[in-house]
Amino acid sequence: MVWKTRRLAGASVAAAAATALVAGCASGDGGATSGASGDTLTLWTHNAGNSAELDVVKKIIKDFNASQTTYKVKLQAFPQNDYNSSVVAAASARKLPCLLDVDGPNVANWAWGGYLSPIDVSGSEVPLDDQLASTVGRYQDKLYAFGFYDVALTHFARKSVLTEHGIRIPTLGKPWTKTEFDAALAKLKKSGKFDYPLEMGTGGSGEWWSYGYSPQLQSFGGDLINRDGYKTASGTLDGPASVEWATWFHSLVSKGYIAKKSGADPNKDFLAGKSAIQWDGSWNAAKNADKLGDDLAIIPPVDFGNGPKIGGASWQWAMSSSCSNKDGAQAWLKFSRQTKYFVDYAKATGTLPATEAAARQIDGYQPGGKFNDLVEFARRFPVVRPVTPAYPYISTEFEKAAKDILAGADPEEALGQAAKDIDNNLKTNNYYAG
Missing domain, CATH: 3.40.190.10 (Periplasmic binding protein-like II)
Known part of the structure; x- marks a missing residue:
């Protein structure tokens, strides 16, 4: 599969999300399900057809579940071509999971539509300021998502x-x-x-x-x-x-x-x-x-x-507005923000690590490496697609x-x-x- 198709197709399907929102702004507040059952939180990802990236997601979930006894995250993976339409349908039915990934250009649309809640990842191992700006999803001055990588x-x-x-x-x-x-x-x-x-x-x-x-x-x-x-x-x-x-x-x-x-x-x-x-x-x-x-x-x-x-901007992680266990969802998001996972994502997917610390640990992407210019392109030249719903x-x-x-x-x-x-x-x- 051509990499650009796999990496970017999520936003092309997003027209369905826009249509649904135009028809009636679908708020995720309240509803029949909250993406959490007791202390078990459901996580959705678009990576069902992408085993390399999915394995990293599974690793983070396994490590998080083993690191504490308060929360448990449960994975549900979708084929990328079906992912956005599944999110739109779930939002309309107020059945979003607690945790989900979102293509970076769609963060504003999903936040405006009531799909997402602002997140707080302060105190994480990796500070937000250390990331490529294009890998941080904000809307109306609030943080809604972050990613582990970008492309150039x-x-x-x-x-x-x-x-x-x-x-x-x-x-x-x-x-x-x-x-x-x-x-x-x-x-x-x-x-x-x-x-x-x-x-x-x-x-x-x-x-x-x-x-x-x-x-x-x-x-x-x-x-x-x-x-x-x-x-x-x-x-x-x-x-x-x-x-x-x-x-x-x-x-x-x-x-x-x-x-x-x-x-x-x-x-x-x-x-x-x-x-x-x-x-x-x-x-x-x-x-x-x-x-x-x-x-x-x-x-x-x-x-x-x-x-x-x-x-600028690729896939990022977010928390749904309907999640009834936001403390647990944010605990997983904070836990995932470790340099080793930024490294794992970049190695598994061939993408550009979102932090300099991760880039230094990946052959070819460190300063002076044969692919370091690509990292510099992502630092110097990106224009984030219009931050509007x-x-x-x-x-x-x-x-x-x-x-x-x-x-x-x-x-x-x-x-x-x-x-x-x-x-x-x-x-x-x-x-x-x-």
Whole structure:
């Protein structure tokens, strides 16, 4: 399974959550069940199909249950494709578990909808301030969730290919500019050696479109919504900078630099030499290094004028609002915040550890390690997706517009329609007040 699909798909299903909330804000307070039976607390996770990460969750639960006699945590794992819809249904029926994981971009939506309660993890072994900012989920200045890892977008290339074509290999301190990047793609296209010089993963769906491409829009100076109050997308998503991005994005297809719809496994195609540069993520770094060795170039995102940007936030842990044993739920959350578990998650999943202390214990990710630049990308370049309950709807509209633009729609019209639809959604939901 392609890592980005597994890591990011949770947010793509979140449109169902937005729909449910628009239909009627489903509060988790009270109800038929509380996620706790006596001192036994139920925990839900999306990792049923991901044995490596699920094993870490099981380990933490086992250690916690053995560490004390007051509480017991019981696991229930769901396939990721079914997870968000299961949470939405349980929230509507007021049958949420005490503990659950949530895709980072959805924290605001679930908190606003009454699914989650604020948490207090003060006194944990790992202070929140030690974590990557993108791994801490806050809404309206309250802490609702935290994660053990993040991922980072990057360009992969072969150093030998770039050198052969006279293309500078960018560094953390000196990324490619738009001018350099466009010139590099033109050279690679002219060489005739590649099906497409650039692989952008355009065959993906769901959250990949916002995660993968909105950072480029933001580097152009645009954004998905005006973040000053989160009350309008008009003038921002369809503003001049965003239209400039969209025009460039379409030109990648019209100039033959990318496929309108890439293959089922873009990373496999890159490793097979069908493309020269791949826009991908840290989840494939180890695989690519195993295949290409020292010839692999891990390249920072392009600076399109407003600095390099990547998306931020992945899966995080939270407590439901309906949990009747919040002391027990917070005890488990605090217990889990040990450096050894941050290390376990990163080793098991190939993700970026959320703390420097954990990174120092993982081969390749420590300072000077071959993958440490990815950790630095996650520290220096992340833009958290808009912290608004409207985000799942925003993401769906952006995906629709971006696909239309690649297919030949007028960039200004496509973005303008998306902005209008988002504004209507905001107005219909009273701008997600409360």
